[in-house]
Amino acid sequence: MPASSYAYLGPEGTFTEVALRTLPEAATRELVPMISVPAALDAVRGGEVEAAFVPIENSVEGGITTTLDELVAGRPLMIYREVLLDITFALLVRPGTKLSEIKTVTAHPAAQTQVRNWLKAHLPDAAWESSASNADGARLVQEGRYDAAFAGKFAAERYGLEPLVTDIHDAENAQTRFILVGRPARPSAPTGADKTSVVIWQREDHPGALMELLQEFAIRGVNLMLLQSRPTGKGIGDYCFAIDAEGHITDRRVAEALMGLKRVCPQVRFLGSYPRAGVAVEDVRPPRAGTSDGEFVAASDWLARCQDGRF
Numbered sequence: 001m002p003a004s005s006y007a008y009l010g011p012e013g014t015f016t017e018v019a020l021r022t023l024p025e026a027a028t029r030e031l032v033p034m035i036s037v038p039a040a041l042d043a044v045r046g047g048e049v050e051a052a053f054v055p056i057e058n059s060v061e062g063g064i065t066t067t068l069d070e071l072v073a074g075r076p077l078m079i080y081r082e083v084l085l086d087i088t089f090a091l092l093v094r095p096g097t098k099l100s101e102i103k104t105v106t107a108h109p110a111a112q113t114q115v116r117n118w119l120k121a122h123l124p125d126a127a128w129e130s131s132a133s134n135a136d137g138a139r140l141v142q143e144g145r146y147d148a149a150f151a152g153k154f155a156a157e158r159y160g161l162e163p164l165v166t167d168i169h170d171a172e173n174a175q176t177r178f179i180l181v182g183r184p185a186r187p188s189a190p191t192g193a194d195k196t197s198v199v200i201w202q203r204e205d206h207p208g209a210l211m212e213l214l215q216e217f218a219i220r221g222v223n224l225m226l227l228q229s230r231p232t233g234k235g236i237g238d239y240c241f242a243i244d245a246e247g248h249i250t251d252r253r254v255a256e257a258l259m260g261l262k263r264v265c266p267q268v269r270f271l272g273s274y275p276r277a278g279v280a281v282e283d284v285r286p287p288r289a290g291t292s293d294g295e296f297v298a299a300s301d302w303l304a305r306c307q308d309g310r311f
């Protein structure tokens with residue numbers, strides 16, 4: 001596997017692959033399908049690939065916990081890009097299969113919540129089995145292990161299947177967010193429409209503990225876009241929090257919020273600052289009064305002058 005390659009959640013024909021191919025840099029890399037998110041991220045940690053492209057969140061189910069848990073623990077990784085993809089499923093079957101003949105269906109667990117109502121209405125007696133990815137489900141249908149798979153329509157041809165039903169989605173406008181993850185290095189320069197991801201651990205259980213952490217963002221006018229709690233595995237009630245905040249680590253208000261967290265949390269893991277998918281710089285709300293870079297710089301200059309008695 002050459003180092004100028006990107007691993008992704010495979011096999012060929014996943015939504016992940018479709019999302020990855022929308023990145024211009026993917027055209028110049030070898031794309032290597034992997035069987036699971038941990039396998040893709042381990043290939044990054046081991047230096048076998050330059051980066052890995054994996055799903056992180058969808059608008060119906062929330063966080064993809066395998067990915068979050070991988071980013072929270074183990075050797076640190078960093079997020080460099082994100083991609084949003086609209087998701088609708090097709091029911092893929094071996095040619096000639098009728099709806100009435102389907103007894104078993106499969107897909108990635110994150111697909112289940114997106115097709116649950118459709119399944120209840122059209123295949124109420126079908127048994128559900130999870131597969132490693134939606135394309136892997138299609139592969140298993142080709143092999144005869146299941147009767148049908150929920151996957152992208154585009155996966156049908158690759159696995160010799162036919163889309164019996166298309167455009168299946170319980171929720172309108174369902175989207176999945178994917179991230180490009182690499183080893184830690186300097187984040188790309190701010191674009192004006194950026195996002196910063198961190199994981200924070202709280203010091204101890206006490207009233208208002210989470211509010212104290214969130215207030216580091218609130219008082220500096222930093223908007224939060226994701227807050228996902230994950231168990232640390234150390235015992236019931238012991239959680240860390242994955243947070244996406246609007247802005248770049250080089251924005252003063254974001255940097256100050258992160259420093260605030262670093263002072264009060266036992267551990268903070270920086271996961272990267274990267275351009276927001278689908279957001280133009282003109283659409284980003286301007287900083288709240290008193291939280292622009294200029295205002296932070298003016299305040300720290302004033303403080304330095306006070307400390308010097310030069311005011």
Ligand SMILES: O=C(O)C(=O)Cc1ccccc1
Binds near residue numbers: 009014017087132
């Ligand atoms: O990329 C895929 O095909 C996956 O299996 C992950 C996934 C699951 C559900 C919706 C979008 C992506």
